[in-house]
Amino acid sequence: MGSSLALRGEALFNAARCLDCHVDTFRTTAYHPHAELRDQTIHPYTDLLLYDMGPSLDSTLEEPHASGREWRTAPLWGIGLTTAVSGGEAYLHDGRARTLDKAILWHGGEAEVSKQAYAALTLLQTG
Ligand code: HEC
Numbered sequence: 001m002g003s004s005l006a007l008r009g010e011a012l013f014n015a016a017r018c019l020d021c022h023v024d025t026f027r028t029t030a031y032h033p034h035a036e037l038r039d040q041t042i043h044p045y046t047d048l049l050l051y052d053m054g055p056s057l058d059s060t061l062e063e064p065h066a067s068g069r070e071w072r073t074a075p076l077w078g079i080g081l082t083t084a085v086s087g088g089e090a091y092l093h094d095g096r097a098r099t100l101d102k103a104i105l106w107h108g109g110e111a112e113v114s115k116q117a118y119a120a121l122t123l124l125q126t127g
Pocket of ligand 1: 017019051071075079090093103107110111115
């Protein structure tokens, strides 16, 4: 992938507000018990927080500290290598999304506006 394509993707990711939850950069604490993990800049593309993702991602599973439709932001680092590493694609908490496109279009709730922005981009490209 050319770097200009990657930069264009980053700009679209930003414009669609994906970064509101999939936060790109963190600095690890200076107090981590393992010296090699202290003061590291990482790019996890998650804020590690829980969000209400709407009825489509509702689950009947009862988990402590989270309602059925609350999910922790999945880290996106390395996601482009999923097929190579895992031999297939199965995104979201239950692996229901077989493509990145479907994973994004299943977003709702607090991510609804972001999902709509993404859907509008897709329409612009194909239509
Ligand atoms: C309101 C917070 C929020 C916003 C905004 C958001 N996401 Fe997410 N995203 C999540 C959460 C929470 C999950 C995990 C959902 C689950 O496990 O079912 C997730 C999961 C994903 C996944 C699946 C990752 C995996 O490994 O299963 C992809 C891909 C993704 N998001 C891409 C995007 C893109 C692209 C955008 C912007 C168009 C976006 N997200 C906007 C919260 C958000």
